Amino acid sequence: MTDRTPLMAGNWKMNLNHLEAIAHVQKLAFALADKDFDAVEVAVLPPFTDLRSVQTLVDGDKLKIKYGAQDLSAHDSGAYTGEISGPMLAKLKCAYVAIGHSERRQYHGENEEICNAKVKAAFRNGITPILCVGEGLDVRKAGNQVAHTLAQVDGGLADVPAEQAETIVIAYEPVWAIGTGEVATPEDAQEVCGAIRDRLAELYSQELADKVRIQYGGSVKSGNVAAIMxxxxxxxxxxxxxxxxxxxxxxxxxFRD
Ligand code: PEP
Structure with a gap:
């Protein structure tokens, strides 16, 4: 098994204006100044409009906190009003981009084909995708969480070559646990995260699967994170x-301190 550096990423969703973003990241930087960022990677995913402010802070102070976006366009440029492209995010030095968050899937109709195109757009522009997958409550109640989530993994990674896939981050986020306070048990999280790793081994190789970081998301708090981790x-x-x-x-x- 390869050692995988845990990635703790904050998805701000549609919250915090650019002044609040600056204050927030400064606070994080101060409180984490002694942290060994080689042991735990920390990232924030602000709204697009805050990225430049965060970039300025991180660049200027040589902070080790990474940042990324919550979405990107599948296209690199063109007549796509309102969209933000991979080259734009690359110019802002985004390290990560979330793709297929359940809120994008639910409110913006993002299906596997769209997520797959966005994963490819991220890689094309040198940005690491955080591919979000996970089942809704009805699927969980029917006991189909593994099959459902693996189909999303297959779809998101369709035709993605191994040299790219080995750097992807996959976030298992059961939809019923997002923003509900209803956290999955550590065993629930392990069941699906383990199945995702096995699927990566089938799709690519065990060596690749051992390298990929798989996150859990859904009502994580300081009180439950250690058991999940x-x-x-x-x-x-x-x-x-x-x-x-x-x-x-x-x-x-x-969580380890
Ligand atoms: C999320 O938005 O990805 C998420 C996991 O939200 P929460 O932690 O609020 O459940």
Missing amino acids: AQPDVDGALIGGAALDADEFVKIVR
């Missing part, structure tokens, strides 16, 4: 609501 196939967390509170996010990042 103790699972062998969970390599980080995608954190929504709790990431908006800098003190709480710092506690989550410090």
